[in-house]
Amino acid sequence: MKFPQAHTLKEIAAIIDCKFVGSEQFQVLGMNEIHVVEPGDIVFVDHPKYYDKALQSAATIVLINKEVDCPDGKALLISDDPFRDFNKLTNHFRPFQASNVAIAASAQIGEGTIIQPNSFVGNNVTIGKNCLIHSNVSIYDNTVIGDNVIIHSGTILGADAFYYKKRPEGFDQLISGGRVVIEDNVGIGALCTIDKGVTGDTTIGAGTKIDNQVHVGHDTFIGKKCLIASQTGIAGCVVIEDEVTLWGQVGTTSGIRIGAKAVVMGQTGVTKSIDGGKTYFGTPVEESREKLKQLANVKKIPEILNKLNQNEG
Numbered sequence: 001m002k003f004p005q006a007h008t009l010k011e012i013a014a015i016i017d018c019k020f021v022g023s024e025q026f027q028v029l030g031m032n033e034i035h036v037v038e039p040g041d042i043v044f045v046d047h048p049k050y051y052d053k054a055l056q057s058a059a060t061i062v063l064i065n066k067e068v069d070c071p072d073g074k075a076l077l078i079s080d081d082p083f084r085d086f087n088k089l090t091n092h093f094r095p096f097q098a099s100n101v102a103i104a105a106s107a108q109i110g111e112g113t114i115i116q117p118n119s120f121v122g123n124n125v126t127i128g129k130n131c132l133i134h135s136n137v138s139i140y141d142n143t144v145i146g147d148n149v150i151i152h153s154g155t156i157l158g159a160d161a162f163y164y165k166k167r168p169e170g171f172d173q174l175i176s177g178g179r180v181v182i183e184d185n186v187g188i189g190a191l192c193t194i195d196k197g198v199t200g201d202t203t204i205g206a207g208t209k210i211d212n213q214v215h216v217g218h219d220t221f222i223g224k225k226c227l228i229a230s231q232t233g234i235a236g237c238v239v240i241e242d243e244v245t246l247w248g249q250v251g252t253t254s255g256i257r258i259g260a261k262a263v264v265m266g267q268t269g270v271t272k273s274i275d276g277g278k279t280y281f282g283t284p285v286e287e288s289r290e291k292l293k294q295l296a297n298v299k300k301i302p303e304i305l306n307k308l309n310q311n312e313g
Contacts, residue, residue, distance in 0.1 A: 001199040002030035016085040022075025044082040094177035146184035154191040161218030
């Protein structure tokens with residue numbers, strides 16, 4: 001998430017009331033999670049296990065809960081609770097805006113687009129030309145939709161990320177300030193849920209077609225011309241390259257990559273990154289041919305045991 005204008009390190013520290021290490025005038029351009037940070041971004045870290053990863057990332061401002069040596073060309077924000085203060089910054093720069101109308105006045109809707117009754121279009125949403133939004137679709141604030149997109153009834157674009165920190169009193173949610181971006185010629189079925197990024201974008205690439213009742217987690221990137229069948233669940237921060245096919249009830253773990261033109265058979269659990277151009281099946285995921293050989297061998301076990309028993313007799 002980029003800020004509307006550049007801020008200084010001193011200004012950011014004042015918002016969250018914390019100490020800082022670095023020049024007062026050090027430039028701060030935005031805030032992001034570690035997998036998408038760029039120079040000028042703030043990243044937060046609150047566990048020693050991840051200090052080095054955050055300090056050596058592309059981010060040039062690190063919101064951290066311990067005063068450590070600051071790498072050259074970077075700055076630190078020292079906080080007793082970086083998770084809490086990252087939320088403060090999200091609320092400051094992208095606060096929730098209530099709406100009392102079905103289609104916000106700030107929404108931009110392209111020529112030829114049809115929005116059926118009882119759909120909601122939030123603040124600062126952009127919808128391109130010749131789209132068809134069926135009834136009872138909810139499009140949360142800041143969503144971007146390209147041209148020639150079809151979205152069926154009951155689908156929700158832009159719900160919060162499923163991202164929590166466990167505390168003694170319960171779970172503390174990391175506030176989502178990102179967006180959903182739907183590119184041109186995408187088709188989305190009924191009752192799908194596509195969560196917005198925590199600070200970045202959840203993206204559905206041009207020409208991709210999504211069946212009914214599919215869930216896409218926060219900050220996931222789905223490439224162009226993919227096919228995703230019903231009841232598939234895609235976790236957060238997944239990268240799915242172009243022309244991938246996921247058949248029904250596929251589930252993925254977070255933070256993995258599925259290579260271009262991979263085919264994942266129904267009810268497979270994608271537990272790790274997989275190469276493109278191959279067909280996969282099973283949980284844990286394996287190449288389909290290898291998994292089917294294993295299943296065939298399993299079926300032979302009774303016959304083998306019977307022969308062993310006969311030999312012992």
